[in-house]
Amino acid sequence: MSQLPRPPAPPSLPLMWKLLRARQHLSPLHLSLAREYGDVVWLRAPGVNTYLVSTPALIKHYLAENAVNNYVKHPGPVARTLVMGESISTMEGPGWLRHRRLLQPGFQRERMLAAVPKMVEVFQHELDTHWEPRVRGGEPLDVLPAMSSLVLSVLGPLVCSEEVPQDVRDAVYRYMRFAFEPDPLLHQLGVLPEAVVRYDSRRRHPLARESGRRINKYAWDMVRKRMGMSEQPDDMLGMIIDARDAAGERMKEVEVRDELVELIYGGQFGTSSGLSWMWHYLSLHPEVFQRMGDEVERVLGGRAPAVTDLRDLQYVTQVFDETLRLHPPAPGQGRIAIKEDTLGGYHVPVGTTVFGSTYAMHRHPDYWTEPEVFDPSRFAPEKVKERPRFLYLPFGAGQRVCIGSMLASLMATLSTVLLTQRYRLEAVPGKKVRPLTGGAHFPDNLWLKVLPARAGAPASRPSAVAG
Structure with a gap:
């Protein structure tokens, strides 16, 4: 047995009370615990045995350096739900590696960049058909579902x-x-009968089951239609269906279905949550919006963006990156120790959950000046080069870094440019945004008014790219 000590730990009963009080947004509690007890904190409470980690070197250790030998994302088989199945976000071991390799070609850089004109075309159509009526009608926008x-x-x-x-x-x-909203206090305490919990969940989310069935039907209908084709279109689903593993085998029908759901259901969340928070901050910081608009005008001059413009839209990218620093879509990176380990000089027994709080690390005062301040200049290229790796992790890290991170960044940049050319978003009086952190981190009750980019001017569609 190891003679190394365990990390410092807050008293169990006060910790449990703090966890329950902070149940709808745990990340600030993680931050305060890290500042009080250090970069490794042992969270001990009934049903809780977690090491909270908030420094880059230690996160690098369990996510990259010792990830394969010592840690897994979850300890056993994935439970299939009405919507989610076994995909690269939930799988472990050889099955995950096989799926990752089969999906990777669809996310190659050249393929993503070649899709930019199509993305611009679709975004413009969406703004024409769904956003323009809001401007004319003057109605407020519920931002997260819109994004x-x-x-x-x-x-x-x-x-x-x-x-x-x-x-x-x-x-x-x-x-x-x-799926992502935090559970109510009584649910978390575990004092209610399971039937009562299910009834209350249906009461709070009356359309959840119907929505799950619709997603499931859409996925199965699409996969069965496409797998019945003799030749696949040149898209991500076609690449998945045609892909062969090392043994020359294709994915089974249910595997294709699960990855399609991952792409459509899981793939949109991080970008839509990040964009929602970004426009919230832009509504609070008109000077940042002005600078971003000036860059868009200088680079594009009123036309639509092209691939060659991306490197010159640096400030737009910085604004989104800074938003994800303050509000990363995933609360953190959790792994379970399957072998004993040493972390920061502390003993890690088998079965311990090691959780790197992205929120706490993104606000760590040793690495960020005035960490609570929204400041996109932090992500100027020269400053990014100075920071250690594994400090900024909005898309995870190590071998399980998000496969769609480049696609997410492209969608964020292009949609932001096109929105900036047409609109400005202002806060709605009386509406106060509320951060929620359950299965993911996202804004609740975020309402903004959509107005023309210049006061008194009609919104306009950017002209097509020349040539």
Whole structure:
């Protein structure tokens, strides 16, 4: 048995009370615990045995350097739900590696960049048909579902060469809220009978099951149609269906279905949440919005963006990166020790959950000046080079870094440019945004008014790229 000590730990009963009080947004509690107890904190409470980690070197250790030998994402088989199955976000071991290799060609850099004109075309159509009426009507915008639908408008053509129907987009958002919202206090305490918990969940999310069924039907219908074709279109789904593993085998029908759901359902969340938070901050910081608009005008001069413009839209990228620093879509990176380990001089027994709090690390005062301040200049290229690796992890790290991180960044940049050319978003009086952190981190009750980019001027569609 190891003679190394365990990390410092807050008293169990006060910790449990703090966890329950902070149940809807745990990340600030993680930050305060890290500042009080250090970069490794042992969270001990009934049903809790976790090492909270908030420094880059230690996160690098368990996510990269010792990840394969000592840690797994989860300890056993994935439970299939109405919507989610076994995909690269939930699988472990050889099955995960096989799926990752089969999916990787669809996310190659050259392929993503070649899709930029299509993304711009689809975004423009979505703004023409769904956003322009809001401007004319003067109605406020519920931002998170609007951004979710906007991102899905592009994912559909890229993934399966078809527009995702609006009712499916609505179902994705409703089921996402059901899946990611923090559970009420009484649910977390475990004092209610299971039947009562299920009843209360149905009461709070009356359309969740119907939404899950709609997503499931959409996925199965699409996969069965496409796998019945003799030749696949040139899209992500076609590449998945045609891909062969080392043994020359294709994915089974259910495997293709699960990865399609991952792409459509899981693939939109990080970008839509990040965009929602970004426009919230832009509504609070008109000077940042002005600088971003000046860059867009200087680079594009009123036309639509092209691939060659991306390197010159640096500040737009910095604004999104800074947003993800303050509000990373994933609360952190959790792994379970399957062998004993040493972390920061402390003993890690088998079965311990090691959780790197992205939120706490993104606000660590040793690495960020005035960490609570929204400041996109932090992500100027020269400053990024100075920071250690594994400090900024909005898309994870190590071998399980998000396969779609480049696609997410492209969708964020292009949609932001096109929105900036047309609109400015202002806060709605009386509406206070509320951060929620359950299965993911996202804004609740975020409403903004959509107005023309210049006061008194009509919104306009950027002209096509010359040539």
